[in-house]
Amino acid sequence: MLLKASFAVLCALSLLNWTNGFSYEGYKVYEIVAHDMTEVHFLRELEKQDGLDFIKKAHHLDDPNDIVVAPKDQENFEKILKGNGLEYKIIVQNVEEIMEAERKATIKPFIGLGHVTFRSYMFHHEMNAYLRRVAAQYPNIATLEHFGTSYEGREMLLIRVSSGPSSNPDVPKPTIFIDAGIHAREWIAPPAALYIIQQLVENPENAALYENVDWAIIPCLNPDGYQYTQEEDRWWRKTRSINANSTCIGTDGNRNFDYYWMHLGASNSPCSDIFAGPEAFSEPETAALRDWFLTNNANNVVKLYITFHSYGSMLLYPWGYDRIVPDDEEDLLQLGNLVAEAIYNANTLRSEYIVNTSALALYEAAGGSDDWVKAVGGVDLSYTIELPYGDSPLPFMNPAYQILPTVQETWAGIIAFHDFIEE
C-alpha cells in the first residue's frame, strides 16, 4: 500500500518536472552537402565516428546531411570539414532552444492508468497499463504475451488480437506482426502501434479485421531507451546496455540482428549512434524478437512483418544490408504502392510515401530487423515504415497535435495491408 502511494507521488513529480536531464545547450546542427562520391564516402566514415549524430542523411548527391555536434567538438569538426574541402552551413545554433519549445508544446496530461491517448506521448508504463486493461476487458479477442524483459528490467508486452483458432486446423490463420519503437527517440512510432491496437480491440466496427487474420503487436521494443528519451536525452536512439571497456552506453537495436551483421552502415564503436553491438543479438530486446519468431513462426503463419520507425514517409522493404533487391521485389513493391495510396487517400496528413528497398531509398544499413525477419524469420513480406514528421522543426519531434492525423492515415495503410493478407 505504502509502496503504491509513494509510486503515485513519484509519478506525479515526474509529470510536474518533465524536463530532460541532458542539455543540448550550445549543440549545433551542421548542414553538409556532398557533391561527389569522394565526399559521400568521407561523410560515411565520419558517421562511424563517436559523438556525431547524423539526424538527416542524404539519399542522393547534392541532398543535405544534418549533423548534430556538441560544443566541445565543434572547433575540431569544422577544422576537419575545411581540411577536406567540404562546405557547411550551421542551420541550428542552439538545439536546446528547440527541445525547450517542444517541452512547452507537449503538455503531458495525466491520462489515468489503463487509458490511451493520441494527444501526447505516453510513458512506457502507461502503454503497458493500457495493454493490461484492454486484455482484461476483452479477454475473448485480446491476450497478452510476455515478450521479454529489457536490459534494465522493464516488462515488454505483446498483445495478440484474434477471434480464435481457424475452423480448419490444417489451414491456420495468417498473422500480421507489428513492432514499434526500436529506436528510442522516434516517438511517433509507438502511438502508430497503439492506435492499431485501439482500433482493433475497442472499435466494434473493425471486428472483421481480426476475423480471418490474427495480429501480434508490440508497441515499444526499446522501453529503456524510450524512458531515457523522456527523462534524460530527447535524442537517444540506442538501447541502454553497458558496454565492456567503454563508458559509452547502448547498442543500435536495428544494427544488432544476425543477418549480414556489420556488413555496411554499422559501426563497431560503442560510442557511435549506429553501434551494432559487441555481437549480433547481444541485446535482450532484439534477442526477444528473434526468440518470438523462432518459437511462434516455425510453421510460417506470420505473413506480414511491419516495424515502425521515423522519419521520412517511406515504405521500405529488404534488403537493407546492401543495394541488392530481393527476388520477390515485385510483390513487395506492388503491395507497398497499394498501401502508400491508401495512406494518402486517408486524407488526414496526406503524406506521400516513397516505396523502395531501404538501401536504395535511404542508405545501406545491415543488421536491421526487417532483413532478419525476411531472411531467417520466415516472413516474405517485411516492411520498415518510416513515419512522417509533420510540422516538426527537426526530425523525431512530431508535434503532439499531429499524432492523431499521423496514426489515422497510417491505420488506413494497415487496413490495406490486412485486406491483401486476407485474400
Ligand code: ARG
Ligand atoms: N532508419 C532505419 C535505420 O536506420 C532504416 C532501416 C531500414 N532497414 C534496414 N535493414 N536497413 O535503422
Ligand code: ZN
Ligand atoms: Zn529508426
